[in-house]
Amino acid sequence: MPQLKDELDIVIPTIRNLDFLEMWRPFFQPYHLIIVQDGDPSKTIKVPPGFDYELYNRNDINKILGPKASCISFKDSACRCFGYMVSKKKYIFTIDDDCFVAKDPSGKAVNALEQHIRNLLSPSTPFFFNTLYDPFRDGADFVRGTRSVSPLERNKRFVDAVLTIPKGTLFPMCGMNLAFDRDLIGPAMYFGLMGDGQPIGRYDDMWAGWCIKVRTPLIRHFLIGWVRNTKAFLAGRDHPLLQQVVLPKDCTTVQKCYIELAKQVKEKLSKIDPYFDKLADAMVTWVKAWDELNPPPPTAESSVSNGKAA
Numbered sequence: 001m002p003q004l005k006d007e008l009d010i011v012i013p014t015i016r017n018l019d020f021l022e023m024w025r026p027f028f029q030p031y032h033l034i035i036v037q038d039g040d041p042s043k044t045i046k047v048p049p050g051f052d053y054e055l056y057n058r059n060d061i062n063k064i065l066g067p068k069a070s071c072i073s074f075k076d077s078a079c080r081c082f083g084y085m086v087s088k089k090k091y092i093f094t095i096d097d098d099c100f101v102a103k104d105p106s107g108k109a110v111n112a113l114e115q116h117i118r119n120l121l122s123p124s125t126p127f128f129f130n131t132l133y134d135p136f137r138d139g140a141d142f143v144r145g146t147r148s149v150s151p152l153e154r155n156k157r158f159v160d161a162v163l164t165i166p167k168g169t170l171f172p173m174c175g176m177n178l179a180f181d182r183d184l185i186g187p188a189m190y191f192g193l194m195g196d197g198q199p200i201g202r203y204d205d206m207w208a209g210w211c212i213k214v215r216t217p218l219i220r221h222f223l224i225g226w227v228r229n230t231k232a233f234l235a236g237r238d239h240p241l242l243q244q245v246v247l248p249k250d251c252t253t254v255q256k257c258y259i260e261l262a263k264q265v266k267e268k269l270s271k272i273d274p275y276f277d278k279l280a281d282a283m284v285t286w287v288k289a290w291d292e293l294n295p296p297p298p299t300a301e302s303s304v305s306n307g308k309a310a
Contacts, residue, residue, distance in 0.1 A: 003117045005030050008091040008179075010113075011083030015039045016097060017046040023101050025050070027111050031093075034083040036061075038075060056082060068292070071285040076195025077175065078204035081286075085293055090183045091120055096176035116179035173209020185212050187254045187290045193282040199275050207279075211261065255287050262287075 011034045012018065018035070021028060025048070033053035037045050041057035061082055062069045072082045080094055093116055102110045180189060188211055191204035245264060251257045266280035 003114070003121070004091055007089055008093060008117070009034050009083070009087040009089040011036065011080050011087065011092055011094040012097060013038055013077045013080035013083075013094075014045060014097045015043075018048065018097055019046075020097050020100060021048050021051060024095075026109075027101075027113050031113075032089070034087055036079045036083045038077070038079045056086070064293075065289050068285050068289040071190075071193065071282040071289060073191065073194045073198070073204060074196040076198075076201055076204060078191035078194045080175065081189065081191045084182060084186055084189055085290055087182060090181065091117075091179065092182045092186075092189075093179040094175060095178075099176050112177060113179075120179055120181060170210055172206050175205030175208070178205070180212070185254055186294075187287055188212050188258045190258070190283060190286045193279050198278075199273075211258075255291065258287055259284060 008031060010028055010031050013036045015038050029050060031052075033047075033051055035045065035047065035053055035055040037043070037055060037057040039058075041059045045055060047053055047055070056064075058074065061072050061079075064086070065072065065082075073079055077096060083094070084092055093113055095112075102112070104110055175191060180186075182189075189208055190211075192200075192207035194201050194204040245261060247257050247260050251260050262280045262283035265276055265283065269276035270280065
């Protein structure tokens with residue numbers, strides 16, 4: 001039996017037929033897929049036979065969330081976080097539809113999902129950092145953002161790299177190949193407000209990564225589209241708020257922590273760009289929508305009323 005078969009959902013945002021799943025069939029077929037269709041909801045998305053899945057389009061999102069659907073981005077892969085919200089599993093693995101199976105030097109297919117599961121079930125080492133390479137040395141570059149300045153550069157060699165990000169360190173998380181404990185941090189895994197109608201796009205996963213952190217195994221990624229640099233968003237990244245945020249002691253749940261973070265984003269980052277004011281509001285709406293679809297289990301106190309079972 002595959003590990004976590006009944007405890008993990010695979011979330012896939014898409015605008016096209018999911019032929020790429022044939023490549024992943026040996027690894028994904030035992031799991032349940034949650035497909036979030038972006039763009040035109042009247043378009044039919046074809047899924048290869050043999051997969052267990054549910055598919056949501058924009059009409060479904062609007063129907064389920066009502067006015068709160070405004071927190072789910074449109075025409076941006078951030079729509080995937082709707083899948084996080086409707087899942088009822090403990091763990092989430094999410095992948096883009098232009099991510100293909102990598103092969104190690106021997107030619108064997110790399111099961112990235114298996115690596116993610118191993119990471120999720122293994123203790124982390126928050127005070128140890130594996131200095132695999134130095135992005136500041138001559139000839140090196142950062143792992144995100146190079147496409148816009150070096151469009152012809154491609155990494156074609158296999159790199160088996162699994163890193164533990166040190167506590168308190170910001171990093172450019174990529175949502176195209178990501179796994180996390182939904183029960184533990186689900187309400188905080190919000191992929192920003194991006195895409196259609198917003199001044200910023202394609203930074204949704206990085207925003208989530210600046211709030212939480214995970215580890216990502218290797219896949220082959222064929223990027224479709226173009227990363228657009230945005231001065232305001234980078235200014236937000238470099239603001240001390242994201243590096244030195246302090247949460248009050250009464251923030252005892254993920255939801256409370258995220259609401260407090262939204263409050264501080266509104267107070268401190270909206271001065272940089274009004275976009276952050278909208279983002280902060282969307283963060284609050286996201287948590288409210290999450291709680292509506294994921295109500296907490298009744299406590300011992302709430303299950304008894306006047307000596308009778310409620």
